[in-house]
Amino acid sequence: MHFIFEVHIRPGYTAEQYAEAWVRASRLIQRAPGARGTRLHRKIGQPDVLLAIATWETKAARDAMEARQDEEIRSIIAGQAEFVDVRVIGEFEAPEWVVVPPAQEGDG
Numbered sequence: 001m002h003f004i005f006e007v008h009i010r011p012g013y014t015a016e017q018y019a020e021a022w023v024r025a026s027r028l029i030q031r032a033p034g035a036r037g038t039r040l041h042r043k044i045g046q047p048d049v050l051l052a053i054a055t056w057e058t059k060a061a062r063d064a065m066e067a068r069q070d071e072e073i074r075s076i077i078a079g080q081a082e083f084v085d086v087r088v089i090g091e092f093e094a095p096e097w098v099v100v101p102p103a104q105e106g107d108g
Contacts, residue, residue, distance in 0.1 A: 001056045004089040009048040013083040018050065025076040029054070034061025059091055 009015050019040055026038045034057035043049035056062040 001059050001062065001094065002092045003054040003056065003062055004092060005052050006087045006089060007050040007052060008085040008087070009050070010083050010085065015042060015047060015050060018080060018084055021076050021080050022052070025073050026054075028070065028073050028076075029065060032061070032065040034058060035065070062091075 007018060009018055022038075022040055029035060030037065036055040036057060038052065038054045041051040041053070043051065054062070
């Protein structure tokens with residue numbers, strides 16, 4: 001399951017500053033049962049817009065982490081609130097359909 005959200009960095013703050021806090025929080029969150037990693041992407045042409053993707057074994061695992069989120073994680077997230085606007089895009093199942101390009105001659 002993927003939890004996806006968009007982060008808009010407010011003027012006077014940088015994506016790098018947000019990313020530093022995001023990595024700190026993510027390291028803690030990834031200790032939770034069912035956590036499968038996080039990624040942060042910068043939007044092409046809009047360096048102050050980021051896409052965050054957190055991958056979980058199940059929605060229930062993510063919901064359980066949210067329900068018992070520790071104070072340090074809450075503090076890191078709260079510390080970013082005045083500098084960013086976050087828009088949750090949604091929760092998505094693992095892909096049912098995957099299309100990958102065919103292997104090129106000479107690959108492998």
